[in-house]
Amino acid sequence: MAESLLNVFLETLRDLLVEETKFLLGVGDDVEKVKGDLESIHALLMKADRDGRDSPTLKTYIHQLKDLAFKAENLLEKYFVEVQSKREGLRSLKDKFQRYTCIMCECYSVHEVGKEACDILPALDKLTKELKAELGQESSSSHLKQEDERQRQLRQTYAHEVEPHFVGMEEDIQILVSKMKDEKRQRVVKIYGMGGVGKTTLARKVYNHRDLQSYDRAWVCITQQFEHKAVLSKILKQLASNVEIDGLEVEDMVTRIHSILVESKCVIVIDDIWEDVHWEIIRKAFPVNCNVILTTRYENIANQQSEPHKLRFLPEDEGWALLQKVADFSPVDEIEDIGRQIVSKCEGLPLSICVIGGILRQKEHTLPEWRRVNENMESYLRHGEGVGEYTRVKQVLELSYNALPYYLKPCFLYLAGFSEDEEIDIKRLYLLWMAEGFISYQDKGPNETLRDVAQRYLIELAMRCMVQLREASIYTSCVKLDSCGLHDLMHDLCSSKADDEKFLRRTDVSKNLNGNLSGRRLALPQSVGNSVSRLVIIDDLVGDDVSIIDGLEKLKDLRSFLLQKHRFSNQLIAIKESTFNFEMSQCLRVFVAEGCSFEGNKLPNKVGELIHLRYLSLYFSEVSKLPKSICSLPYLQTLDLRVWRFIRLPNVIWKMKRLKHLFLVLNIKVIGRKKLRLDGLEELETLESIDSETACIADIPKLTRLQTLHVFVSDVDSMSIVVSNKNRQLREISLEVRSCDLSSEKGRTVLNDGLMSPSLVSLVFTKCNMSGSFPDYKQGMCQNLVTLELSYCKVDVMEFGKYPMLQYLVLSHLVMTETLICHSDSFPQLKKLHLLYLDDLKKWEVEEKAMPKLTFLRIDGCSNLENVPVRLRFISSLREMHFWVMPREFMERVKEEDYAPSVKIDRHFWSTKIDAYGSDEDGPGKGKRS
Incomplete structure (x- = not known):
């Protein structure tokens, strides 16, 4: 419904009002009136969304309200930028005198705000009355009630229905029937999964199974229109047909059902349950020895009382x-x-x-x-x-969408901006949701960030079987999920709804390409027009560059523009200064230009005029210089400067007071030859990737809200600052140390302190002097370290097996002992091991119960290694082994070993999955797009 999408604008505006009202001197009463009207409309729309109300007239009102919300939001932000900024930083007497010269200008700005607010107020007041009338009219409409009843009847299921075409699920049926017959197990089973996956079919097969025919049975379909008295009445009628239902109160029905079931073997099916509160209301009728099967699309239903059974897709x-x-x-x-x-x-x-x-x-x-x-x-x-x-x-798929609470609908529809089958990086998704205003400050707990709230929203979508979450292969204690995606049919639903509501428009480059090879042009479809508030262009080409984009300069009033590269595309799209008309899209909140080649390799200066911008990404774009005007973006939350090669930065980023997430390319050059200042970034939560040679590492302890840090250091002092950080907010540190002498007493102390840091999740040493060994293991050391890489060092690697969370280990070009022994119970979490060019290594032994979770092994250039340990054949989790540049005798021995068919062995060629440094995929701290 359109009104559910508009709520996001009201939430954004409400958050802004809470944050900025104190600055709106002179127009406070008008602002409070706007705020009150918006809250009233918000309540009306929430009710309409819950009731499933929809009409062409209502949609018209929604579009009007969206325009008003945009105007109010832009007005408040513009006022804050133009007026409040002049009130800050008045310290000297000269500043105070100059302040008086601005009073007239400021009064004019206040007057303009008041004038525009006066235009908005009557419009909001009128719209509130019209909405009340429209919704009141719809509520009393007999036609709508009849339609609701018709839809309920269409969705009604019955136990006696026969599925004419049934395949698979034999194992599921057997498991569930055995659970129904087992008197010692938990009595409630929850079958959950995406709409159309066969939950009701499976429940019916179990319900009618020959082994359960002697049981007392009842089948009831709830649907979204839940009426607890009617549900209990249906159950009671099936259990005791001679009972007179009329006149019985709910309490009487609960008592009678309970008394019947407590003395008998039974199976009760509650089909199509949508809310946890529905289960809480009726479960009191069922005794502890009663078998109950729930079918639902929502994983979170009856979590405390049920045993989940997720229904898989058919192979x-x-x-x-x-x-x-x-x-x-x-x-x-x-x-x-x-x-x-x-x-x-x-x-x-x-x-x-x-x-x-x-x-x-x-x-x-x-x-x-x-x-x-x-x-x-x-x-x-x-x-x-x-x-x-x-x-x-x-109808089946739309039920899931219609049942979403209003705050999740825009989050779901935003996924239409990604390609089918795309693995969506959830860290990046969170930041985009936040920039769009989908994540409400009111949902934030006392110790939470907005990103924590965004994660809760995504998990709830997954629990409702709307999205599919994918766990990270290498995970940390804070980050266990890596990406998400949509089933193709769910993606179709998402795209269709986004189009219908004019919420977002996605254009694929390959479908709108004109011209010859020397001048490939992307022509935006005419249907895009000026009614689109969010435009997403997906560069899905694998071949030639696109030289020109036609039509962008005509777009007006965009809130979001995203030009994103498909994961297989490695070409650039040319962006000229005239390609995008920033003056016509002054209200931009999100500007993503990824994989682009900018004219003159420079970002246009006019970007600094986008004062409402929240998210700016130049990921993998060819931009060699950032304009100084970048510091004129007062609301910017996320700045992604991981450009293609290198970038020259003006030393002004520290002035961006509201910046929360900063991503840098390693190869930066600071204009003015000073190190990059960071000390003014009081709101910063994410900082990736900075280098002690180009950034002021001493500023890091001043970033008191920092949670994620990826840093390169080349000296002991910088390393000491990073690992001794007492910031309690800091959750994850990824540290890469290069060409650093840690053999001194101070160096050893700093290394010891670093290994004891609970925030350390990734550690890389390259060409470092560590006196031949790591510190001896002691309790608490590397308690959360998941990634460890050492190259061109002299170390004793035996201690690494004691690190409790280590999952990814790379040993490359090391000076080490001839024999490597993995003792019993060592490397309890290790999944991926790379042994690269270890000339000293001759023997490798793996004892029983060592590396029980190893999935991937790579051995390259270990010219003296005699063989692969025999024990590897008994590690059931092992799936891949890659060998490259190894002696012929070694290869012959591997060929003779008897491994399980599930183990893929690559003996001859360089795997395309593996990069030259020795990583088959990005582990934590690799600078992966967030």
Whole structure:
């Protein structure tokens, strides 16, 4: 619904009012009136969203309100920048005298704010009355009530229904039936998963299983329109058909159901439950020995009382078998390849396979017909062209969206800006959500940041089976998730809703490319127009550069502009000074120009005029100089300067008082030959990646809100400042030490202190003198260290096996002992091990129970190593081993070893997954895009 999306603007404006009201001298009463009207409208829209109200008239009001909210927000921010900035920093007598010359200008600014506020107030007042009237009219509409009842009946499920086409789930059925029969286990089982995955089908198979026919049974479908009295009444009727229900109060029904079930074996199915409070209301009717099966799309339902059973998507073979059944088709070799392609596009979702199977049932089973269906899958599943049953798919998926609370809907719709199948970096996603104003300050706890709130929002979307979370292969105590993604059909729903609500428009470069190879032009579709507030351009080309983008200069009033590179694209898009009209998009909150080549390799000076900007990213772009005007962005939260090669910076970043997240490329040059100042960044939470040679490391302890730090140091003093930081907010330090002499007494002390830091998660030493060994292990040392890399050093590596959280270890070009022994129980969490060019290493022994979680091994250039330890064959988690530039005798021995079929062994070529430094993927602290 449109009103749910507008709430994000009201939340943003409300947060701004809370933050800035104290500065609006002279217009305080008007501001409070605006604030009160907005809160009233906010309450109305929340109610409309909960009731599922929608109409063309209501959408018109929403668009009007969005415009008003934009105007109010921009007005307040502009006033703060122009007026409040003049009140700060008045210290000298000269400053105070100069202050009086600005009074008239300031009074004019206050007058302008008051004048515009007077324009906004009556509009808000009128809109409030119209909304109340519209929503009141809708609430009493019999037509809407009839539609609600019709939708409820369509979604109603029954225990006796027979699924005509059933494939798979045999193991799930057996597991759940055995749990129903087991008198010693927990009695509530929760089947959860994405809409259309087969939760109700599975519950029905268990409910009707022959082993449970003697049990007392009841089936009730709740849906979103929950009425607890009606639900309890249905259960009681099925358990005792002769009971007179009329006149019974809820308490009587609860008591009677309980008394029936406490003396018998039973199975109760609660199908399609949406809210935890619904379960809390009815669960009191069920005794502890009662078997209850809940089906839900929300993982968080009944968490304390239930045992979860997540329903998986169908694997390809089962999906192909289901398609054959639904299509009433016997397999033919020439059609099977096309059929499996169709199944693959359905991504294992039984509902979509059944819909396509129903289409194929009505067609001739010939290769041309199946090819035609395969080619038009997008239309069938996304747009529903010519597919009557498509409404079933759409309704099932839309239920999940409609059930989202208002604050999650914009977060979900924002995912339409990413490509299908893209692994979305969640750290970056959090920062974008925050910049857009989706994350409310009111949801922030006393010890939380907005990023913590954003993480809660994402986890809630995952619990509702709207997004799929992916755990990081190398994780820290604070960061266990790496990326997220959407099922293709959920991505289609997301994109469709974003288009309908004019929330966001995504354009793929490859679909809008004109010109020849010497002058490739990206032409924006005419449909983009000026009604789009968020424009996302995805550079999905793998080949030629795009020389020109046509149409950007005509866009007006954009709030967000994102030009992002696809993960496989390695070309640049040319951005000329005239390409983007900053004057027509003064209200920009997000400006992302990733993988771009700017004219003259310079960011235009006019960027500094975007005073409302929250997020600026130049990731992987060719920008060699940042304009000084960058410090004129008072609201900027995130600045990503991880450009392609190097960048020259004016020493003004320290003036950006509200900057929270700063990402730098390692190769920076500070204009003026001084080190980069950081001391004014009082709000900074993330700092990556700074170098002691170009940045003032002594400023780091002054950053009292810093939580994540990635730093390169080349001297003991700088290392000491980093590791001795007493900042309690600091959660993760990634430290890279280069060419540093740690053999002195001070060096050894600093190294000891560093290894005892609970914030240290990643540590890299290159060409450092450590007197031949690390400090002896003691309790508390490296308690959270997950990544350790050593290159061109002389060390004794035996102690590393005692580090409790170490997951990623790289040993390269070391001077070390001839024998490496991994003792029993050592390296308890190690997943990835790289042994690179260790000329001294001759023997490697692995004792029983060592490295129990090892998944990846790489050995390169260890010319004297005799063989791979025999014990590796017994590590069940091992999946990949790569050997490169090793002696022929060593390779022959490896070939003779008997490893499990699940272990991939690469003996001959350089794996494309591995970079030249020895990392098969980015571990913590690698400068990965956040």
